Amino acid sequence: MFALPSRAELKRAALLSLITTALCLVWPLGALAQEAAQAAASGSAINIDLGTGAGLTQRVVQLVGLMTVLSLAPSIVIMTTSFVRIIVVLSLLRTALGMQQSPPNAVLVSLALFLSAIVMAPTWQDAYDSGIRPLMDQQMELPQAFDAASEPVKTFMLAQVDRGDLALFTRLSKITPPTDVQELPLRVVTPAFMISELKKAFTIGFLLFVPFLVIDLVVASVLMSMGMMMLPPVVISLPFKLIFFVLVDGWRLVAGSLVESFQRGVGGG
Template sequence: MIKKRWKFIFRISVLLLLIIISWQGIVEAAPAFDIPNISLDINSANNSQDLALPLQIMLLLTVLSLAPAILIMVTSFVRIAVVLSLIRRALATRRMPPNQIIIGLAIFLTIFVMAPVWGQIYDDAVQPYLNDEINQIQAYEQGIKPLRGFMFEQTREKDIALFVDLGKIERPKNQTEIPTYILIPAFVISELRIAFQIGFIIYLPFIVIDMIVASTLMSMGMMMLPPVMISLPFKILLFVLVDGWYLVIKSLIKTF
């Protein structure tokens, strides 16, 4: 066994040596080419434009790092993810469906709901900017309008008034005077309110099943048996018979 292993190692070494020799011959025979020299220097700025470019790069990296949180908070993801999580809790199936499936389904439903808004952003802001028809500021102003319109449709005036009072700004006369940093938190708490309202309605039939099972077990004197073990199959059966996922997703999408 030892001789066979050494023979194998010797053959591999010879093969590697031949590859190295042939590679050196290829490199020597290849024509010379220029290798780019990359250097990072920190020098004093001669004008405001020299200073603006590094700041833009830093701002872009900051926005990219916060992009997931921004996309979550200004889209329909909050409502969808909360409702799907409440369904799992109402069924009492613990980790079924897993978090990966819940989040993945919420992401694709969010893409479905937000597709018209993102399409309008692309047509009004991204495409003109790529064609050098507008500058960055104009692209931002054109791109934020469809998103603000979506958030205004889903946000209560009461929630907007709350953050206007907390921010101690003048009372806006119309929607255009409401800053985006006021609109986003108001939109989030409005989404949470609607999500918990939907969750309450979903919880009701499952609570009834739990009460019936618990009272039945108590009347039979089986107080040591956990009611969840008996009610769980009935919850799943009821959810399947009424085609629960179809009804929940349909009703949830129609709320937007």
């Protein structure tokens, strides 16, 4: 039989473990501090110099604005691109198939991002050539570069937006409707574009639901006629919906139709 350790031995073991853990934590920190001191002494440290003088406040404000834009970049990508329509349609397609977890959200979001990149590539290239490149070459100031870069994005959104939604947000913003919709600010165009995208996504989702709903109804009718009312129809209809979607090459049709719906550039009326 093994003898149980005494209380003193347990205390010594716990103290030894505590000392070992502390050494393991402190030793790397000391090495990192030494490397940081050597880097500072050699002049290789990273410094952010905002300068001095009257322009200091302006540069600080620009830096804060840049950090804010970078933190909001994912939201900007969602609000001003084709991502909204694509991800909503893919989510509704998964629901129509009767699968709640497959494909997983990560797969749907990744596919939506790649399809959005295909749709938005010409617009982003125009925005880069119009505003970002002149700003990097110091040919434009930041406000002018922002206006020039946002113009192609606004043109893309106006090509897809419903005119009724545009009139709604123009009225809610309490601004006078301009003669040219291109003169509308982004705070009006962006929410109108998002509402229009949701409307179109739901319309496409309804069309996707119809064939799978027919399969569910047929399977439910067959099960009731056979007296198998205790068997959930979803269990039987799911394989039929999957094989139907595969046979018609559904993923290719859905992806191609989504991208082509933007490339046609037909706005709502």
